[in-house]
Amino acid sequence: MTGLPSHLELVQGVVLPKPVGGEPVLDFVNTRSDWTTRGPARTEWLTSYEAFLIWNSYVGLLPPATVFRLIEQASGKPTEAARRMHTALEFRADLYDVLTGQATGGSFEAAARVIEKASGRRQLVRTDEGASWELPEDLAQPLDQLALLAGELLTGPAQAHVRRCPGESCGWLFLDPRGRRRWCSMATCGNRAKVRAHAARTR
DSSP states (O other), rough: OOOOTTTTTEEEEEEEEOOSSSSSSHHHHBBBSSSTSSOOSSSOOSSSSSHHHHHHHTTTOOOOOHHHHHHHOOOOEEEHHHHHHHHHHHHHHHHHHHHHTOOOOHHHHHHHHHHHHHHTTOEEETTTEEEEOOOOSSSHHHHHHHHHHHHHHHHSSGGGEEEEEHHHHTEEEEEOTSOOOOSOOOOIHHHHHHHHHHHHOOO
């Protein structure tokens, strides 16, 4: 596949948006287009559980070997994999509302339940360095890992630096700790805004 827009990349046969959020949780939220309307996404990049796994590997959350084994698991449990994917997309929408300050009580509680459930599934395992928390390698692992990271983001200092792109039909999220960033990407939304401003000036 050639000629992809600059904000997309072909990864293992799946078209995915390039990470621009500065944080995996924000890049997860940015796996659909156009958050300015709350209906179905104009473009959805997480079109299957397998695509979700490949995205996790692409952004460095899961090693390729784990992705391979989970793809094998999913092929034997297609109904469960589809249910996990549906839960992930619902969590993404609730999380977007929480991160942008638009959350109703229902959205916040729903996101909190996913995060709390993931926290309860952690296992303390012995390592060479002592011990660490790990999640079971099963079909719930990818979302659980994202949920734990979301919990850290929501309760940490970075949450205050989450910004929403004002680009037309965008709404993607990104970290802006220095307060100097306006667009999710200058190559896409920033460029489009410059072109529109120039056209308006020359009319």
